[in-house]
Amino acid sequence: MNSPLPLTRRQFLQHSAVTTAVVAAPLILPSGLRGQNAPSKKITVGIVGCGNIADGHYGPLLGSPESIRVVAVCDVDRVRRDSAAARVNKEYGNADCKTYGDFRELNRRTDIDVVFICTPDHWHALIAIDAMRNGKDVYVEKPLTLTIAEGRALVDTARKYNRVAQHGTQHRSMKRFHDVAEFVRNNGLGKLERIDCFIPPNNRHCGATWQPEPVPANLDWEMWLGPAPWRPYNSKGCHYNFRFISESAYGQVTNWGAHYLDIGQWALGMDDSGPVSVEGHGEFPSSGLFTNCTNVNFTVRYANGVPMHCRTRFEGGGTARFVGERGWLDIARDKMSASDNNLLREMQAPNKKVQLELSNNHHDNFFACVRSRQRPIADVGLGHRTTTVCNLGQIGMVLGRKLQWDPVNEAFVNDDVANRLRTRAMRSPWSLA
Amino acid sequence: MNVENPPAAPATKPKKVVSANPADRYSNAGNTPDPWDECARLEYGADRSFAWSVREQVIATPPEGRERVEEKLLNALAASGRTDAGLAFICQMLAMVASAKSVPALTPLLRADKTADSARYTLERIAGPEADTAFRDALGALTGTAKAGLIGSIGVRGDKAATSALTALKDASAEPAIVREAATRALERISLSKA
Structure with missing residues (x-):
């Protein structure tokens, strides 16, 4: 699978004489495609990280045994990886699924085509880069990376090694979000005035102090920490809750922001760019194990003057509201509403001037692209841009001052401290080199 | 005007008594710890509010004050009793401002x-x-x-x-x-x- 990736899938569709046929049947392949990329070949999958995020992948992966085969799972927690392997083996009725405690062993298997990366955020970049260097295509859970520098390195690696790399922002494959983004792109709301994103609350209460605990026998804590700064084990600071600790993640800013800010980016046509400023005033806990913002409040502003706000909503889930001169649209996973129902009807009108690529299934889209070598609906290039917006919000709130951002050079303008926060040194032996 | 029943004077707040001793003007709780000293002795899991105070100052310092902040962090780095957690914290703060x-x-x-x-x-x-x-x-x-x-x-x-x-x-x-x-x-x- 070393074919070049000269076009994004969107570009491919725009330039193809058989656009309609390709949209209707995404598994139809370019005529020259043969051999290992043929639809008859089963795509072999390894999963790195077997926690709750991976749970959402087993159904789609195990539900297509004729075309996809999960052959290996990896986790630094033996209980989790054994449980994952048992689940896979039970589904296939055999004992073939291999288990690993070190992702590098899985990535070096030559019989694996694709790696799903479902670990804590601080590991995403390193595991994805290593997988792509070893010839794998990757599906990277959101947020794409922990830092802006990691995101750039990941995208550069995908391009250098011509790998198909999907960001796990499945809103891009939900028609509701597609329709809203496309409607806004076609000025369906008239002149867009602002976007309001709301994300769920961040930290669970953990107290002002915590005690180091013995590392469970089933857990490789050193490998769990990986590139993150060392700290003693505490059960509240490991599985799931890592997202509330800034050494591992930026809380809901990146967890849910990766979804809703992403739709804002899509609707604004900013998939290859980003905002030009950020200003934030978050509230951070001054003590305790959890360090991420408890009350998120930041605004990024684009070159066309449109602001995108992101705030914590303490009750209810995530939403995005698009406000224009003709009214507003609210969009969430389970509902959509508008200031005027005519807007919802107009949204379904055909033949819009700007037509965004439509994917109805994030996994299907990814595997179709693994075979076709096109870029997927949530290619890591745009995933990096969205994750950058999340990072801008985080850095803006940490510094508490207005920052100018240059999306071309991916650097803050005249702010050395902010620029230093685009990256961080990694714990030995890990690095982005 | 009835001079025998003059209008009541407006109520005034009692005058604050200021001690002649300058030390009394601050705290009567004794000396409070200096966060720049305390952050070097940070322990994993312990209250990190002193370190937080340092972090806030590092972040809020304008460019012209960063040399002074760097100096204070270097003093903390050299402090006796510095812990592993304190070292990591100081270096992470220096990462933002160090020259x-x-x-x-x-x-x-x-x-x-x-x-x-x-x-x-x-x-x-x-x-x-x-x-x-x-x-x-x-x-x-x-x-x-x-x-x-x-x-x-x-x-x-x-x-x-x-x-x-x-x-x-x-x-x-x-x-x-x-x-x-x-x-x-x-x-x-x-x-x-x-x-």
Whole structure:
């Protein structure tokens, strides 16, 4: 699978004489495609990280045994990886699924085509880069990376090694979000005035102090920490809750922001760019194990003057509201509403001037692209841009001052401290080199 | 006007009595700890509000005050009783503001396996030849994973002057695989970096 990736899938569709046929049947392949990329070949999958995020992948992966085969799972927690392997083996009725405690062993298997990366955020970049260097295509859970520098390195690696790399922002494959983004792109709301994103609350209460605990026998804590700064084990600071600790993640800013800010980016046509400023005033806990913002409040502003706000909503889930001169649209996973129902009807009108690529299934889209070598609906290039917006919000709130951002050079303008926060040194032996 | 029943004077607040002793004007609870001292003694899991106070000051300091903040952090770095958590915290704060002025204080830390990671948190962010030299000079002092991490930092910084040393490490059979692989990656990264 070393074919070049000269076009994004969107570009491919725009330039193809058989656009309609390709949209209707995404598994139809370019005529020259043969051999290992043929639809008859089963795509072999390894999963790195077997926690709750991976749970959402087993159904789609195990539900297509004729075309996809999960052959290996990896986790630094033996209980989790054994449980994952048992689940896979039970589904296939055999004992073939291999288990690993070190992702590098899985990535070096030559019989694996694709790696799903479902670990804590601080590991995403390193595991994805290593997988792509070893010839794998990757599906990277959101947020794409922990830092802006990691995101750039990941995208550069995908391009250098011509790998198909999907960001796990499945809103891009939900028609509701597609329709809203496309409607806004076609000025369906008239002149867009602002976007309001709301994300769920961040930290669970953990107290002002915590005690180091013995590392469970089933857990490789050193490998769990990986590139993150060392700290003693505490059960509240490991599985799931890592997202509330800034050494591992930026809380809901990146967890849910990766979804809703992403739709804002899509609707604004900013998939290859980003905002030009950020200003934030978050509230951070001054003590305790959890360090991420408890009350998120930041605004990024684009070159066309449109602001995108992101705030914590303490009750209810995530939403995005698009406000224009003709009214507003609210969009969430389970509902959509508008200031005027005519807007919802107009949204379904055909033949819009700007037509965004439509994917109805994030996994299907990814595997179709693994075979076709096109870029997927949530290619890591745009995933990096969205994750950058999340990072801008985080850095803006940490510094508490207005920052100018240059999306071309991916650097803050005249702010050395902010620029230093685009990256961080990694714990030995890990690095982005 | 009835002089026998003059209107009541408006109520006035009692005058605040100010002690003649200047010490009384602050706190009667004794001396409070200085966060810049306390942050060096931070322990994992303990109350980190002193460290938080330092962090807030580091972040809020305007560019013209960063040299002073850097100096205070370097003083904390040299404090007696400094803990591992305190060292990591100070280096993470220095990572935001440190200049070449911090390199001499960090160099001994960089050359010890146990403290090299913390030193790298700061040094990797300091632009300029002083930090590059410190990284290159530490190649002979570190071993194993710490050395691999050091090499990674050199690669990330794109230090072309390290090319010959890294080439030797890449091919050194006496070095563990993790060091040789790190050298290979760093050389690749350096070759791609701008002049």
